[in-house]
Amino acid sequence: MSDDFDFRLREAAMDWLAVRTNDGTDPIRSDELADFHFEGARFRLMDAQRGIRKPKELSAALSIRTVYSPDGASRPYKDEMGDDGLIRYKWRGDDPYHSENRALRSAMEQELPLIWFFGVGVATYQPIYPVYLVAEEHDEHQFVIVHDALRGLVTASAHVEERLREYVMAESKRRLHQPVFRATVMRAYGTQCAVCALRHGQLLDAAHIVADSEEAGIPVVRNGLALCKIHHAAYDARILGIRPDLTVEIRSDLLIEVDGPMLEYGLKERHGQRLMVVPKARSEKPDPEMLLQSYERFLTAS
Template sequence: MPTAEPRGLRQAAIDWLQLRSDGGIEPLTREDILDFQFAGESVRLQAPMQGIWKPRGYAAALSFRTAYTKPGEPPPYEDKTGDDGLFRYKWRGTNPNHPENVGLREAMNLRLPLIWFLGVAMDPARYQVIAPVFIVAEEPEQQQFAFTAAEDSVAAFELEGSMHEEVTRRYLQRMAKVRVHQPAFRSMVLSAYENRCTICNLGHPGLLDAAHIVPDRDERGIAAVTNGLAMCKIHHAAFDRNFLGIRPDSVVQIRHDLLEEVDGPMLRHGLQDLHGRQLMKVPAHRRDRPNQELLETKYKEFQAATASG
């Protein structure tokens, strides 16, 4: 006999996922996600095969999933972010009354929070957890739903109906960047570099960042693996501030004035001794390796800083 959604389960699942993923920073495997329990019983939070998960007996969907797409390959579905700062998720099939589409529609009507599992790696599959998210509109002509990464229903639905469209758009874009694009970019880059710093090979994920080669404020600065480098925090800071450069042939360069300084072991071993060395870690797959044009752009910036330093 089908049973209704247990009271409190949805929020408990979101809280548990946030804790398990360190606030949405660390991606989770399918096995990680299967560990959730509520009231002493295991509860599935992710669909076993399809994208949308509406457990039997529930009026509304609980979660949905976006498959991981390898760099350079077209995504299996047309889910995307709009210029308005909202994300889109395609219907299941073309029937608006498919039970899974009905489940997402009911979550919208009831203003319920959902869990979005965003694929960031495969073999094994790993997912960035973005929760809560809220569906704020349905676009039947495009056979899709629009949803936001705003963190609460009041913000999500009040913003959607706001008269101040420009303010709303900027807020939603900022939330999308902070809650979705930045964590997903970090996970994809660190996965490609097997959780090791490209400069020094340090292998502690908690001390690693995903450094943009070209910053995301630049129109070329896309949040893609090919515009990223896994770096420990000190080398990330040195790279961003042009104390350290990377030639397009993957050779590390240290700014000449820094090479002449006498300070201590951190400067000597952490930076000066790296001058002229090849990168210690690069992605195994060529498709994940840094874009040469972006490396050239960043290296020219480093050269200009060196000349004026």
């Protein structure tokens, strides 16, 4: 197939995903991916059995996949951020000449955009796109990935200037970790606010129990809460606290304050009440130790 076919296919696939996922905000189920058609024919964007999708019509990989694993379970291929702030994607197996590794290498050499389907639930994926492979680390059996926003800014290196490294890390978290964290938390909470059960996804955030700026603030669902924007802001401002037993508290000075209906019904009325929504799976419920760490800070502001 021609380079023009490759370009049109990738562009059409990413445009379609933008529509189906609200510009990459929402996850997509694997069965929904079957709806994609290109030039009148159904075309698979993700390989159901393999981590790397290389269509026979193309000379290089089109997409990569990271399977979902519940918190605490290890993935068969561990994809992590390096010291330089860049993300790594593991080879298929140990053979550098495996057809799938060669397909990734070809995408890197041609500087082609890829779609990364990151598992956030059973048969549910958060698409991250476009991403590019910018280097290969043979000894570690992995490729180095950057989001389009970082393309051309850095290459894989252990000697990145500190301020640039901090920026790259922040961007990598924002472009990959945050969408994946949000999608995982929203799925676990059924796209409802834990405090008030509001269901409108556009008004909900995935809040960290322990801030992601702290060492313990890892982007996993047990360190997350689905909160509406009001309750998220109140939680971060230490106006609202959540005890390890999942009981909501409102800061004492707010309880005696007289204001409008939002304070009265949106905050004060929730004082002493249990969270209205919690994940069903025990492995996804809020971590009590993380809640305690956050609650103790709430008490210092009360």
